[in-house]
Every structure is written in C-alpha cells, then in structure tokens.
Amino acid sequence: MIRIVIAGLQKDRIKKSVIEAGGERVEALITTDMDAAKRVKTGQADYYIGACNSGGGAALSIAIGLLGYSKCATVAKSGGxxxxxxxxALVNSGTIAFGIAEESIETAVTFIVESLLKKHQ
Structure with a gap:
C-alpha cells in the first residue's frame, strides 16, 4: 500500500484522482501542508502531492523546507x-514530494500514481 498525503488547493480533486489511478493499492489522506510534510519526514506517509496556482510555490514550500529541495519537484506548472x-524519472530518482498547478490535477496525478505503482511493483 502506497500512502500519499495531499495538501494545498483542490485537495478533494487530488484525492479522487489518486484513488481513481491507484485503486486499492493506494491510501490517500487530505491534510495541511505542514502535517503532510511531517508525515512523509517521519515515515507515516510515503509521498506528498500538493497543488497551488503555479505548481511550485505554495504547493511545495513547506515540503522543501522539511524534506529538502532534492526530494521535491514541480511536475506541472501553470500553463504547462x-x-x-x-x-x-523523478519518481525513480527519489523524489517524494510533487507540486502541481491545479489546472493539471487529473493528468499529473494519474502520471504520478502510475509511476509510483510501477516503482513499487
């Protein structure tokens, strides 16, 4: 079971997309960005997905502070x-926190979850 914490804007849409892409192989928990990053840092969750308008600012700022820049990446910027x-490639290189622009939630989350499932087969 892959445990994913969700923070930022449009949390319900992210959770719905996580469950649709991962089914019973994923667990999704909606929380705050601070709690989500702490859960990943302490091993209570495996991955973090956050959304904001740009995909990089508020979506990842707390995660970067707690988990380190090298473990975080924006995967869908506004307009991209x-x-x-x-x-x-990011999943395989050890990225554990993903930032997305809210306009790309469904597509980006599907790609993230599919990559995570492939990695954890």
Missing part, C-alpha cells in the same frame, strides 16, 4: 503540461 517520462 505534465510529462509522464519526466515524472517517471
């Missing part, structure tokens, strides 16, 4: 499209 190959 998420790249499944880039997301898979």
């Amino acid at each position: 499209k998420p790249d499944p190959l880039k997301i898979e």
Whole structure:
C-alpha cells in the first residue's frame, strides 16, 4: 500500500484522482501542508502531492523546507503540461514530494500514481 498525503488547493480533486489511478493499492489522506510534510519526514506517509496556482510555490514550500529541495519537484506548472517520462524519472530518482498547478490535477496525478505503482511493483 502506497500512502500519499495531499495538501494545498483542490485537495478533494487530488484525492479522487489518486484513488481513481491507484485503486486499492493506494491510501490517500487530505491534510495541511505542514502535517503532510511531517508525515512523509517521519515515515507515516510515503509521498506528498500538493497543488497551488503555479505548481511550485505554495504547493511545495513547506515540503522543501522539511524534506529538502532534492526530494521535491514541480511536475506541472501553470500553463504547462505534465510529462509522464519526466515524472517517471523523478519518481525513480527519489523524489517524494510533487507540486502541481491545479489546472493539471487529473493528468499529473494519474502520471504520478502510475509511476509510483510501477516503482513499487
């Protein structure tokens, strides 16, 4: 079971997308960005997904502070499209916190969860 914590804007949409992409292989918990980052840092959760208007600012600021810049990445910026190959490479290189622009939630979350499931087969 992959445990994903969700923070930021449009949390319900993110959770719905996580469950649709991962089914019974994922657990999704909506919380605050501070709590989410702490849960990942202490091992109570495996991954963090946060959304904001830009995909990089508020979506990841607390996660970067607690988990470190090298463990966090914006995968869908405002006005851009998420790249499944880039997301898979980030997952495989150890990224554990993902920031997305709210306009790309469904697509980006699907790519993230599919990459995580592939990694944890």
